[in-house]
Amino acid sequence: MGSYILKRLLHGAFVLLAISLVVFFALRLTGDPVMAIMGQGNPTQEAVDAMRRSLGLDLPLWKQLFKFLGDLAMGNLGTSFRNNQPVMPQIVERMPATLTLAGAGLFVSLLVAVPVGIISAVRRGGFLDIFGRIFALIGISFPNFFLGIMLMLVFAVKLRWLPASGYQGFKYLILPGLTLGLILSSIITRLIRSTMLDVLRAQYIQTARAKGLSERLVIFRHAFRNAMIPAVTFIGLQLGALLGGTVILEQVFSWPGVGRLALDAISNRDFPLVQGSVLILATVMVIVNLVVDLSYGFLDPRIKVGGKGA
């Protein structure tokens, strides 16, 4: 178990290193950011050189890279080109907004997907199953930003029940959270339905029924717990989609999260801020995936994580 965690941690670190290298080199390909920063007015050559020196862009590329990686190892993501403030606190400050939105989305999606998925599978072909499948099919075809705009149109513009955009409390979370959650739930509903159908065919379900357990106990204690294993893997795989959805919806709802920070930084050509935001978001994803992998052991005692054979 210990060596498995270590292996996974190393793999995670490798992924993050690969990502930081890609981001570092990719951003250097954009050309000189100094002119973009000093674009207004007509800066003198001396001023441009001074700016370049102060940003560390006069150093050879390999020195910039070593400085970047060295700082990274110390938890320092550099200073913003725009406001000369350290990047890390700016990202950390935006993190709660992003995590709140992502968490709300995940919560809503499970709230919808778990019951609908289970009932669809148990009452296969029934009214709720057909309704649930149509809902899921439409959900995976809906662009999340379009759903966001439509919900905004109905609940904020027409009915005036909720604020259209901003970040000042729970009321502001409802529309973006609902949007993210509904889109995600369509994918998860499909998955829970199909894994439940597989599990319900298994022999231990027949046994459980044969020994006279109530249907409720069969479904929840025996079927659902086993269906959870593929479901959790899959939800882990959807984290990229969850995060991507958050980035787009932050833009739709003017939600001040890391996604918007990164988008603004891209248009400002603020390299350290882009690097930092992308790296932090990727780190969150790598960590959550690690947690998902390790959680199998708790969900299914038969799986000895890292052990040989089951």
Place this chain on the structure above:
Amino acid sequence: MTRKRISLKRLVTNVPALIGLLLVLLAVGSAVFAAHLAPHDPVAAELRLRLDPPGWDPASKAKYLLGADAVGRDMLTRIIYGSRISLMIGIASTAISMVLGVTLGLLSGYFGGWIESIVMRVADVQLAFPFILLALVIMAIFGGGLTKLILILGLTGWVSYARLVRSQVLSVRELDFVQAARSLGAKDLGIIWRHILPNVISSVIVLSTLQVATNILTEAGLTFLGLGVDPSIPSWGGMLADGRNYITNAWWVATFPGFAIMLTVLGVNLLGDWLRDELDPQLRV
């Protein structure tokens, strides 16, 4: 493994598949015949008709069926032209990832060894990287534009093909007819082409259909963020981004292009589901 044939008879008797087919034909028809179908000019601005409501609204001046956008262009015309961007990007990028992913999947599944290690390792890293961030960074650096968008989506989408094909090759290559071909002295590449590829192609087709849908959505999302297709070209994502700004006084600018995306993607997904049931019911993609 036996090869299955697609039955057109089963297509027309299957209501969801038929709806899917009609929606896809509608989008393809709009893209191909845009110049003939579109009632107006997709780019010429007419400020007099700025945010003119849809035709059934008594306040509508021009009586354009779906209204006009912020510079007075006919929404319907732009939606018809927008289908070109969505379909072109959706199909072209899927073709690139399919060729790349299937090739790498076949090679790593058949030969194993270092090819397999490298391909699967790169795939792992790419899966761990949130796609949207990768796309954001790359589009920000190289700028938007049609070709770059196709390349980005194409070069990042190969992983699912490689994994799917590799896992299928692992079982197909042990089957009797492959062993027989090998013992008769057939060359490796010949075996892959003649005996293995035909056995994995049906799952690839299913995956491709669903990926066209995903890529259309991703393109629209990136264009919506201002990182995709150039705003001067009529595209559904761009129109939606525009509509977001006028949401309080002109609902139609965001609504109609959004439904165009949704219905097209729905059509592709319905066809994909049907293809899966026909070709490879076991496949989960």
